[in-house]
Amino acid sequence: MSLQTIPLHSFDAGAQAALNNPQVRRNFRQAMDGLMSKRAAAFADWELEPLRELGAAIRLRALARLPELLEQLEANLQKQGVQVHWAQTGEEACQIIRDICQARGAKSVIKGKSMVSEEMELNHFLEAAGIEALESDLGEYIVQLAEETPSHIIMPAIHKNTDEISQLLHEKTGTEPSHDVDYLTASARQQLREKFMTADVGISGVNFAVAETGTLCLVENEGNGRLTTSVPACHIAVTGIEKVIEKLEDVTPLLALLTRSATGQHITTYFNMVSAPRQADEKDGPEAVHLVLVDSGRSAIYQDEALLDTLRCIRCGACMNHCPVYTRIGGHAYGTTYPGPIGKILMPHLLGLEATQDLPSASTLCGACAEVCPVKIPIPRLLQRLRKEAVDGDSLRPSRVRGHGVKRHWRERLIWSVWRQIHARPRAYRWAGNLLTRLRGLMPKQLGGWTRVRTLPKPAARTLHQLMQTRDAQTKTAQEPRA
């Protein structure tokens, strides 16, 4: 069975569609403005820099010992009765989860929010195997009802406003149309509550997997994560291998950074720590707990010291909230599971550069993302690296990313070769500059997308080189500096 269902489309077409949709643009602008000010308010009384340094150090320390920590995590979880599975690919992870479900005769699954499960298209896979998978996170539930994909990693339905959600719930579930968010939430909650009680398996993601104690931490606001991991008889947690951290005490600063960066909350309503199935003296909890560790291209990143920074991410979404490009086009335009700045640096590794070739260039390298990243991922530098990989542009540092060289066209190389010929030779450059000043009246009126909304600047009548040559000559003649 093939899993080539990731809805890859042209980035340009997606961006165009979003730019032409005033509703989508308003929704994102308002939502991102709100999230930015909430984050700023939440950190207002904090010494943020030392905390970010600490967050980055914790993640780097964990990544430096990743193989070892994963083994320690596995050993501790197994000791506590959790079954640990390793999946090389997303498809393998889907198969493992399907097999667990089928071995239990499970027909229905309730899911907590998990971007890794989005990445591997788990819902479609399970449905094809005759297992119903229902999203229980409100945003994910809305997205599932709309047969869409998340447009944001923390707020999956952020592209919709209340009216659109009301309309959707009315069409799909018969909920009375309303502008009252509480009413809509309560209605969805009611529908989901019944499913929790009857679901055979609960599937959740993981925010932090603590190696030292064998603890799976889950951060959430709706209680659906708590229900997912405690009501059904079987809980399957699924996560990327990079989520492991060394010690329990590492959770505190990371959690402080995560919730404030993501939604501006000092703490989420729920923080779950799962370490074992139900014990003999316990009244509730699942009788079986599984952890599926997914690689899916991550270990390839691990081989490269610079790219490794990509794996520091704790999935707060602050980079997209602050990204001027994401704010204008929204998450769906990217056509990838993870949108925004983190998507641009992560997706090329998961899918290869052929499928993601338009992403690295879709940035002004403004650095707003890196400025707010709670673990200080140098996103612009990584984008720069991917641009280099896309054109195989550095003979001193061989390309390593899958699909590298995909943008290496002869025309592009010719442009930069001519550019180099001019700019590496001062005389050629001065000659070209002089020529430009003489042709200043003949400049084209149109230049692609630039002149659609802007005028084209006109070359100067004399270059600064020329002006200074004259000036320096006069100074020499006068033997004293001019005023």
Place this chain on the structure above:
Amino acid sequence: MSQALPPTPPTQVIFYATCLVDLYFPDAGLAGIQLLERQGIQVIFPQNQTCCGQPAYSSGFNDQAREVVLAQLEALAGDCPIVLPSGSCAAMMKHHYPELFAGTPQAQAIQALADRVWELSDFLLRVCQIQLQDQGQPIKVAMHTSCSARREMGLAETGPQLLDQLSQVERVEQARASECCGFGGRFSLRHADISAAMVADKAQALKAAGAERFVTTDCGCMMNIAGYTEKQGLGLPGQHLLSFLWERLNAEGQAPEEVGGRS
């Protein structure tokens, strides 16, 4: 993160024009040179300078960028500070040159070059401790600090501090001042529609703040925003910060020379 001041104020600097100032906005370069000379500093303009290499570098063509950088290394030889009328090109030299040459035989020489680099408005403010006496008419001006100046060079306050020395200048602040204008070099051509949406918002924010003019230290942003305001007839010209400062020191009622527009 601001750059450490030299123990004694230098008497000589090398002026690095940057290709955009050289070819499109030489008045900004001349203004910068004259502001330095006004401080009693001797300005050297090496005729062999070309471009910092950023266009190729940010497109991923590191090999071509390196060759061009090596030509700059030769042109900028010496010990004195190198000053640039651009946050973006200054950041290229200061932060990206060492990355580009890490592990190469030139790494040390490149680092020495990077250490000499100053963005000129920062140099005027902190090294020269320039004092500006405003001779101009009252005007409302907004400062657009480029993303490189703001985030890579840490100069978010520099432009505003210089403008605030001018008694007749009312500095207005646009909404979302720290948001990118959408230039991004080739981004503005390759992703023209996204760039257009960004520059439209930026120009409107500047206009809504009540600015009669906007100033910036980066010609890429200026071409972008001023090109937009001109085409849309918003009546909001742009000017390089250095040109503006020089004009304010010398203006006696004469009309300012507008840059960024067609003449």
